[in-house]
Every structure is written in structure tokens, then in C-alpha cells.
Amino acid sequence: MNEPLVTDRAPASLAEPLAAARARVAEIIVDKGEVIDLAFSALLAGGHLLIEDLPGVGKTTLAQALSMAVGGSWQRIQFTSDMLPADILGVSVFRRQDEQFQFRPGPIFAHVVLADEINRATPRTQSALLEAMSEGQVTVDGHTHILPRPFYVIATQNPLDLSGTYPLPDSQLDRFLLRTRIGYPSEREERRLLTEPDRRRMLEQFEPVLNPEQVMQLIELAATLHVSEPVLDYIQALVAATRSHPEIKAGLSPRAALALVHVARAHALVMQQDFCLPDNVQAIFPALAGHRLQPIAEASASGDDVARAILESTPVP
Structure with a gap:
């Protein structure tokens, strides 16, 4: 870590x-x-x-x-x-x-x-x-x-x-x-589940680490993280690719594009960064776009498949 x-x-x-x-x-x-x-x-x-x-x-x-x-x-x-x-x-x-x-x-x-x-x-x-x-x-x-x-x-x-x-x-x-x-x-981690204490018992001993006030401060902090022009260009390129894809009814909306910026900032904060990188955008793009992309009736790919394909085909700045 x-x-x-x-x-x-x-x-x-x-x-x-x-x-x-x-x-x-x-x-x-x-x-x-x-x-x-x-x-x-x-x-x-x-x-x-x-x-x-x-x-x-x-x-x-x-x-x-x-x-x-x-x-x-x-x-x-x-x-x-x-x-x-x-x-x-x-x-x-x-x-x-x-x-x-x-x-x-x-x-x-x-x-x-x-x-x-x-x-x-x-x-x-x-x-x-x-x-x-x-x-x-x-x-x-x-x-x-x-x-x-x-x-x-x-x-x-x-x-x-x-x-x-x-x-x-x-x-x-x-x-x-x-x-x-x-x-x-994975096989190795599943063995841990089989041999270590039950996770439900571990939850019974779970103590909070954050509090609501700190979470609100972190939400406000995430919104201030810097997003450079090249990263914004990358985000817009991904969004544009969803709107022109032949197997998708409608691409990501401007609200979804704004959400992509917000989540990329939040992911950067979770990863202990004070600015946003293309890596942050790539980490969250399939999870943000997959359920918003509706394939046409005759499409062979799902929204998740299309999101991953767009991520692979769009150049990274």
C-alpha cells in the first residue's frame, strides 16, 4: 500500500x-x-x-x-x-x-x-x-x-x-x-477463507475507522483534486467513443461524463494521490459506463463488453 x-x-x-x-x-x-x-x-x-x-x-x-x-x-x-x-x-x-x-x-x-x-x-x-x-x-x-x-x-x-x-x-x-x-x-485466497475465522465473526469485532464528519470532509476534498487538460481530453475521447459506437443505442450523457470526472478524482484520493491520472479513469470507466450503455437489439456485445473495448481502443495521453 x-x-x-x-x-x-x-x-x-x-x-x-x-x-x-x-x-x-x-x-x-x-x-x-x-x-x-x-x-x-x-x-x-x-x-x-x-x-x-x-x-x-x-x-x-x-x-x-x-x-x-x-x-x-x-x-x-x-x-x-x-x-x-x-x-x-x-x-x-x-x-x-x-x-x-x-x-x-x-x-x-x-x-x-x-x-x-x-x-x-x-x-x-x-x-x-x-x-x-x-x-x-x-x-x-x-x-x-x-x-x-x-x-x-x-x-x-x-x-x-x-x-x-x-x-x-x-x-x-x-x-x-x-x-x-x-x-x-483466487485459489490461494479461498484457502484463507476455509482456514481463517468466519468473516461474520470478524465483522462482530469490527470497529469504525472513520466518522460521518470525516467522510464529508473527504467528499469535499475529492472534489478539489486537480484534473489536467490531457486527462480531460482522455475522458472526452472515451465519452465520444460511446456515442459513436455502432452497437450502442445512445452513448454516455453529459451527466455521466461529469460523473466520470468526479469518480476519477475520488479514486485518485483513495489511491493516496493529490491529482488525477489516466490510470484513475481507466480503473473506474467500466464500472461507470457498463450499466449505462444499452446495446441495440441485434448487438452481440453487452454494455460491459463495449465499455472495455472502448477503453482498450482509445489512446492514453
């Missing part, structure tokens, strides 16, 4: 806890450093993360470990087919003694929310998260309620070929800044 960055932009009081938080999560989720970096990058860019993979590879464990590392309040919502929006957002209850309605917050009111198996809920229930994820607030019965800051949703999703799942609508997918997969560990 790189030495903690100590500059005017990233004082040791922030850099050291960030590096320690990443290291603590890596103790729980072995052999998945790139996935952990993406999870922290989404957090420090002020966005949300979607983890899509088969059951049993550590999606929920990663979400729990990261939420515990950053401190603050956290809630786990187990999505089911019979869940209603009020089960997530909360409900107004009439208090007879006061003769008025009182709002009872739902589990969405937390700094870190684990939306487990989000695609098992109906589209109506999935859409209840839209305002929360994009605006940091919820509206119930005409009243707006502000969510805690930072507010970070880590959602897990099973592949669509599993029974009892509903595809996430495009509007919902776009609210996730990054989408990633965990995959199987």
Missing part, C-alpha cells in the same frame, strides 16, 4: 483514516482490492454502488464491512416481492392525543443503507429510492424529509436469470454511480 498522502490537500488527519478504513475492509474481503477501491470511490464521489453477482460471493459482507468502517448509522433493507414503498421511506401516523400526523422514518434514514437483493422488489418499490438517491431527501404525504449526510446506498443484485427477480429500470440504474461484480477469489 502507498504511504499516506500528506499535503495541503490531504492532511494526515484524513489520509491516514481513509487508508486504515480501506485496509480494514480488505481484511474482511480478501483478494478484491479493486472492488474495494471502487466502493470507496463511489462513496467519496457522493454516489451509490450496485454490486451484481451470484449469491455467496461476499456482496452483503462487503457492504456491511464498508458501512461499519465509515461509522455513523446504517440500516439493512432486505428487499422482497411484497415490500411496499412505505416499508422503506416511512409512514405518517395519526396521533390521537395530538390530533395530528407524525412521520415515522423508515430504514432509509441512515448514513449507509444496504439494499440487499434490490431486484427482488417490484419496480414500484424500487422507484421509491429514486428521490432519496438523487436528492438526498424523501417526500411522504407532501412533506419533504432530509436524509442524513453522508447518504450512501450499497445495493446488491442477483443476476436476472435467477427466479423471482425484476430488472432494474434505466432510471434506477442511472442513480447508481458505479456497478461492479465481486467474482470468485
Whole structure:
């Protein structure tokens, strides 16, 4: 691991806890450093993360470990087919003694929310998260309620070929800044899982390394990291390539291009840098673009395939 960055932009009081938080999560989720970096990058860019993979590879464990590392309040919502929006957002209850309605917050009111198996809920229930994820607030019965800051949703999703799942609508997918997969560990690291203590027991002894105030400072700090003109040229070249690709219905939007800059800065901060490099853009581009690129009906490649192909074919400054 790189030495903690100590500059005017990233004082040791922030850099050291960030590096320690990443290291603590890596103790729980072995052999998945790139996935952990993406999870922290989404957090420090002020966005949300979607983890899509088969059951049993550590999606929920990663979400729990990261939420515990950053401190603050956290809630786990187990999505089911019979869940209603009020089960997530909360409900107004009439208090007879006061003769008025009182709002009872739902589990969405937390700094870190684990939306487990989000695609098992109906589209109506999935859409209840839209305002929360994009605006940091919820509206119930005409009243707006502000969510805690930072507010970070880590959602897990099973592949669509599993029974009892509903595809996430495009509007919902776009609210996730990054989408990633965990995959199987290497043979060597899987042996560690078989011989070392259960990760669930390790989580029981997990102590927060950061706190919400520090996370907000890191989010503000990430937004100030320098992005040079050549790196901006590289980002624009990648975005332009998605818009002209023959197998894609529509390329990345200007909002997605701006998100690419934000996440590249956040990734640079996670990697203990005080400026953004093409390496940071390359590390996060497939996770940002793959779920936003919709192939045409006759296309043979998926959005993820196209994103990787564009990354390989676009010259690096």
C-alpha cells in the first residue's frame, strides 16, 4: 500500500483514516482490492454502488464491512416481492392525543443503507429510492424529509436469470454511480477463507475507522483534486467513443461524463494521490459506463463488453 498522502490537500488527519478504513475492509474481503477501491470511490464521489453477482460471493459482507468502517448509522433493507414503498421511506401516523400526523422514518434514514437483493422488489418499490438517491431527501404525504449526510446506498443484485427477480429500470440504474461484480477469489485466497475465522465473526469485532464528519470532509476534498487538460481530453475521447459506437443505442450523457470526472478524482484520493491520472479513469470507466450503455437489439456485445473495448481502443495521453 502507498504511504499516506500528506499535503495541503490531504492532511494526515484524513489520509491516514481513509487508508486504515480501506485496509480494514480488505481484511474482511480478501483478494478484491479493486472492488474495494471502487466502493470507496463511489462513496467519496457522493454516489451509490450496485454490486451484481451470484449469491455467496461476499456482496452483503462487503457492504456491511464498508458501512461499519465509515461509522455513523446504517440500516439493512432486505428487499422482497411484497415490500411496499412505505416499508422503506416511512409512514405518517395519526396521533390521537395530538390530533395530528407524525412521520415515522423508515430504514432509509441512515448514513449507509444496504439494499440487499434490490431486484427482488417490484419496480414500484424500487422507484421509491429514486428521490432519496438523487436528492438526498424523501417526500411522504407532501412533506419533504432530509436524509442524513453522508447518504450512501450499497445495493446488491442477483443476476436476472435467477427466479423471482425484476430488472432494474434505466432510471434506477442511472442513480447508481458505479456497478461492479465481486467474482470468485483466487485459489490461494479461498484457502484463507476455509482456514481463517468466519468473516461474520470478524465483522462482530469490527470497529469504525472513520466518522460521518470525516467522510464529508473527504467528499469535499475529492472534489478539489486537480484534473489536467490531457486527462480531460482522455475522458472526452472515451465519452465520444460511446456515442459513436455502432452497437450502442445512445452513448454516455453529459451527466455521466461529469460523473466520470468526479469518480476519477475520488479514486485518485483513495489511491493516496493529490491529482488525477489516466490510470484513475481507466480503473473506474467500466464500472461507470457498463450499466449505462444499452446495446441495440441485434448487438452481440453487452454494455460491459463495449465499455472495455472502448477503453482498450482509445489512446492514453
